[in-house]
Amino acid sequence: MKFKRIVGVFLFVLFSTALAQTDAEKLAGLEYSLNTISLLFFAVLVVFMQPGFALLEAGLHSGKNVINIFMKNILDFAIAGIAFWAIGFSIMYAAPLFINGYSAASFPGTADFFFQMVFAATAATIVSGAIGGRMKFSAYLIFSVIITGFIYPYLGSWKWGGGWLEQMGFQDFAGSAIVHAVGGFAALGAVLAIGPRIGRYSGKKVNAMPGHNMALAGIGVFLLWIGWFGFNGGSQLAFASKDDALAIGNIFVNTNLAASAGAITALLASWVLFKKPDFSMTINGILAGLVAITAGCDVIIGPWAILTGAIGGIIVVFSVPLLDRLKIDDPVGAIPVHGIVGLWGTIAVGVFGGANLGVQILGAFAYAIPALLSGYIVFSILKMTIGLRVSPEEELLGLDLAEHGTEGYLMDDPLRDPIILNPKAV
Amino acid sequence: MKFKRIVGVFLFVLFSTALAQTDAEKLAGLEYSLNTISLLFFAVLVVFMQPGFALLEAGLHSGKNVINIFMKNILDFAIAGIAFWAIGFSIMYAAPLFINGYSAASFPGTADFFFQMVFAATAATIVSGAIGGRMKFSAYLIFSVIITGFIYPYLGSWKWGGGWLEQMGFQDFAGSAIVHAVGGFAALGAVLAIGPRIGRYSGKKVNAMPGHNMALAGIGVFLLWIGWFGFNGGSQLAFASKDDALAIGNIFVNTNLAASAGAITALLASWVLFKKPDFSMTINGILAGLVAITAGCDVIIGPWAILTGAIGGIIVVFSVPLLDRLKIDDPVGAIPVHGIVGLWGTIAVGVFGGANLGVQILGAFAYAIPALLSGYIVFSILKMTIGLRVSPEEELLGLDLAEHGTEGYLMDDPLRDPIILNPKAV
Amino acid sequence: MKFKRIVGVFLFVLFSTALAQTDAEKLAGLEYSLNTISLLFFAVLVVFMQPGFALLEAGLHSGKNVINIFMKNILDFAIAGIAFWAIGFSIMYAAPLFINGYSAASFPGTADFFFQMVFAATAATIVSGAIGGRMKFSAYLIFSVIITGFIYPYLGSWKWGGGWLEQMGFQDFAGSAIVHAVGGFAALGAVLAIGPRIGRYSGKKVNAMPGHNMALAGIGVFLLWIGWFGFNGGSQLAFASKDDALAIGNIFVNTNLAASAGAITALLASWVLFKKPDFSMTINGILAGLVAITAGCDVIIGPWAILTGAIGGIIVVFSVPLLDRLKIDDPVGAIPVHGIVGLWGTIAVGVFGGANLGVQILGAFAYAIPALLSGYIVFSILKMTIGLRVSPEEELLGLDLAEHGTEGYLMDDPLRDPIILNPKAV
């Protein structure tokens, strides 16, 4: 009896243990799959930033360049998809080429790659708006390969690849420096290499060249705001525990507080400076708030997140006219928003987030300067080789017709009817 | 031996139990994180309703007000992000100010806050379209603070904060009354305070003032439809069990059936009434279907969901001309869609969803009337103090130029070239 | 003592087992809910394809048909929501009508239905762009009922409903054949029945009829790209295990590689053929890459995914002018992108994905031919009964005014002012 009972107990224990073991496996599988699904959904949110940037840039540029802007924003994403897969990811994370057999601990290597790839695409796409309206399409394509295949991955490896900045304790949670400052300062290098649009500056005079469609810019900024929840939230990179959940809840709130604050301070600053609450400054202010909090969205909490974003919004309103005075023609504000505020956001982790301030400053410039130089150098080489800029006639005609042979907008217009007086022209 | 065996069993049991304990913790962590991630993703879907509303409103208004509409829709979201965080959430849920240390049971307090915040922003943004084209931007900003910081939270506390309507058994699953009727009737109060656009009514004659861009309105309604899955699905507020999963599956299907039915009945009703299948009525019909099912998306099932949405679609088609006959100028249909159909949706839970009909009717009006009054009073006070309406010249010029100093659309036009005959004007 | 101890052990074991049992239930609940939430989020991503298609089509058509295109794309989704619920799902999966009491194994029957419904809506909506600009709205509505209620479900049942093609080992993971070839060839049937737009072909001459807004088309293609992650990823239909996570990671990467490759090859092919990198070809190329990988996104890995997408991109660039030479007027490229490339994608699973090539070819045509015939026959019957095509005057005037009585775009124009010289006209 006793024996039986003990055996019974034993078997029972064995059985329950066996069950527990299967359960433990299932549990591990669930953790793994929750991590994966979450990471992929966050990545998809980040993909919304691609149409976000395309729309923002298209809206703030002239209507004769709308196709060109979409082409650049589509192609840099397509190129990132291939180049970062073939080589970039391997440079950044010391992984095999073509993510061939690469695996990560708590989710598939493919999911890890996909999430990181959309970050590379973001860094690349930041440049496209700043040089819009004058750059040869072919030159931009080559640059896209270089930045997503080499520049961004190499710089990124210093921190996210476990390199020297990681060793020094540099903090950049979701990439104020690694993604945004790199993109923004590469854009500055590019603008220095290509120069302003024709007619933008005459002597000391700055000529406004207003964007053609504020509705497009407005949709764009909403998509960017939404995408940023993926950008910052997903950077937690682990989701299947209570601690991670707490972290991500925090990240969402801090991200949104900073964006809201950036919108409000940019609005107010433009209202004071220019006497009217300015639209394009306000939407730049949202992005500034978002860029500012990106590095410290995990550790800059509540009121400090508001302050971080608020300062970002103000920086932008003051930087845009400053750049114009320096004749740096950045039609969409990519340099202030991503570059300058990217620096601020990185440093803010030292000010409000408990990181070492010196290291943060070092890290910020360790990204900004090489990005600036490499942007400038790559585009200067392109200038000397295949040429960087369309002809003045093409620029005035618009890149849609000059580069792509098609107009972006065509309203039904009887005057355009193709029946022809001049038979030779047919 | 026996002892050893028993000890072995014991140790084994202990070990397996220890393992089970860790597993139980992990399991709890997984539940918590699945709840969190789901809630946040549903919240992000709701954020898509912000560009959705902005686009719908922009499309149905004149092109000279497009910047102003985006500015209002951006700023009310930014303001909700700060005001509902600072004070609103605390009023609604008797939580600490600044969600300082607030925590919820099955997900982080921050995630709870974020989800509720996007609801507050929705209630606020409903008003913006109805008063579009004539209100001072500054007045709207102040109202946004008041509705997201005080009006919506206070009214919401009656039910979702556990107040008297909750005690009475009032049912409003995702906010037909609390969000939509509040927004819609606040909009009615606002419209009564500000009056119609210039030229909208002359004597008994109603002058159509067609919207400028139906493509924008079309994108907007799709984003709203998508966002509503977050709005209704996320309101389940618990996701990590089979019962919750079953509930959410149901909610998705009921939500979609009602939206589809609202689209179809509005289409058919407009076809019969106006001889043509009308676009803006059809998209209003979708929203009516969605508003109608919001209160009862958990309990109004299948065919009853279709019926609930179908009635919503018909209500809208008949309400729009009725409001015009009353000279209530609501360019986007916010009052019929969110206000009137919000009442219907709340009552429908009593008709088709098993709730107490009397309580539902009481609750519906308990939200509508205070919302109407507070909208009317707040805007009347603004009228007497800072002024509510732009000057007639500014209204005719358009709010983009008058309030923001910039035009929303600028096509390349040689006639606009800035070289100047009149030197004084430079 | 010993007994006590044993009893103690026993109780302990019992307790820990009891706990484990609850845990096992919880675990099962978690699996179930993770499956459900994931499936629903993937489904919501697929819903983004609806505005995606609407925008793509609207952009590539004339501005005088923009309302009509949105109306069709809204209504086919609404109709799918009702017709696939009432009857279609039951035909496809031998389930009860109205999904009444239907349940699935690892997630709610409602969630299963919702995911499959958005696929049905996709198949339907593919047709709308191809016949745009000339079809009666009423005829399109009737066709939407027939395709989502009968044609797509019946054809789909052959494979996804476990029918004869499933029995033969035919592989079509996410629907290159079942959704895209069916949609694309039904579109071909429709175009053959309705004929080209007025003025599209004169003798041997092909007259370009350029789309009116490339920005809309550009947003559309981004939304489609994003939605496709839901389309392909969600088709895994199980998410709560490590194996599923690995599969989905792979699907995401393969999907994106094919889309990127399709974009790049279409870009290059158009550059070579037409001397300029063509926008509408490039965006068609993205979709071609996506359609091509859809059938094999689970088994066509890495470089083979690139190749599959790349071939898709090239097929499109060559098919578009070919169809024009055959006077098949498909303004948006639905037939090449979804039809022809749908065939290629299905066959590619036999070429690169290890499926039986013969069966794949058989399956591809087993979908294409009945879809073509049923499209042709349904529209021919409509032609003979209620009429298929608007009058030439209505076509030239534009469907927005002719069918819906409203213009899609109205810029503030003083010349339109309604005060009237001719009193009779009032």
Added chain:
Amino acid sequence: MKLITAIIRPKQLPKVKEALFTAGVRGITLSKVSGHGGQGGMVEQYRGTQYVVEFHEKVRISIAVSEEFVEPTIDAIVQSARTGKVGDGKIFVQPLERVIRIRTGEEDTEALTPVAS
């Protein structure tokens, strides 16, 4: 016959149309033009840069009239288009040798009387 061309403010157009109708003028052709004259420019701003939009939207009204309608037409326009502020516009009167109604081939005065459909 004369061809009377008036450049007016867009906002005055409804009043001008009414005045012309009252004066018995039924056939008119309108177009959008851009006017430059003594009227000051409008200041707009974009991203912190101010600029003056110096052109003004105007509407051009072209009316072919027989001699007896010249004075009433001019009077009607002047009275309805005047606001008294700089920028009200101009009226130009030019000789018109022939008018042909395309629909009927009628010429001159017969061609000028609209026929309600």
Added chain:
Amino acid sequence: MKLITAIIRPKQLPKVKEALFTAGVRGITLSKVSGHGGQGGMVEQYRGTQYVVEFHEKVRISIAVSEEFVEPTIDAIVQSARTGKVGDGKIFVQPLERVIRIRTGEEDTEALTPVAS
């Protein structure tokens, strides 16, 4: 020389262009105008409110011709632009004192012959 101005239906423009070309007229200038005359308005609706759009899109063709081209030009336009329904439009003939070709400074008849590039 005369300046011939025709107001026609946009839909007839291709035919008119062809007819002018056949008649030997090569240089023309077009603009979009809005016509008001005897033609009835078009009823549109928006959110349940009907309204009449009473203007009609028309195209204005301006052609400077030497005397011998006046008749052929008018004939070409009348024949190609006529549909017979109210709203076909008008042709106005005005005196033209001088024509200068900006590119060359040529005047009058020489200025009127286009040179194919």
Added chain:
Amino acid sequence: MKLITAIIRPKQLPKVKEALFTAGVRGITLSKVSGHGGQGGMVEQYRGTQYVVEFHEKVRISIAVSEEFVEPTIDAIVQSARTGKVGDGKIFVQPLERVIRIRTGEEDTEALTPVAS
């Protein structure tokens, strides 16, 4: 008085405006027109089909001047609008019988002098 109408290239407009201003001409009216003449068409393409856009965007400048301004105005336009390539445009000079300033009722020469506001 004359009505001078010039059809020019849009790109030359800033120069023409400056030249006119220098010549003392202050009041002008501009409109967008579509020109067809000797200038070759522009080839565009869409989805693999090439087509020729044969019209050219031009700007029409209308200037009412008193006699002594006719020559300076024509000279200013010719010099500033000329590029030497086909498509530079034409200048038409027509008689102008009366000019009325709507704001004041002033006629003819007085009506032609803009008053800075």
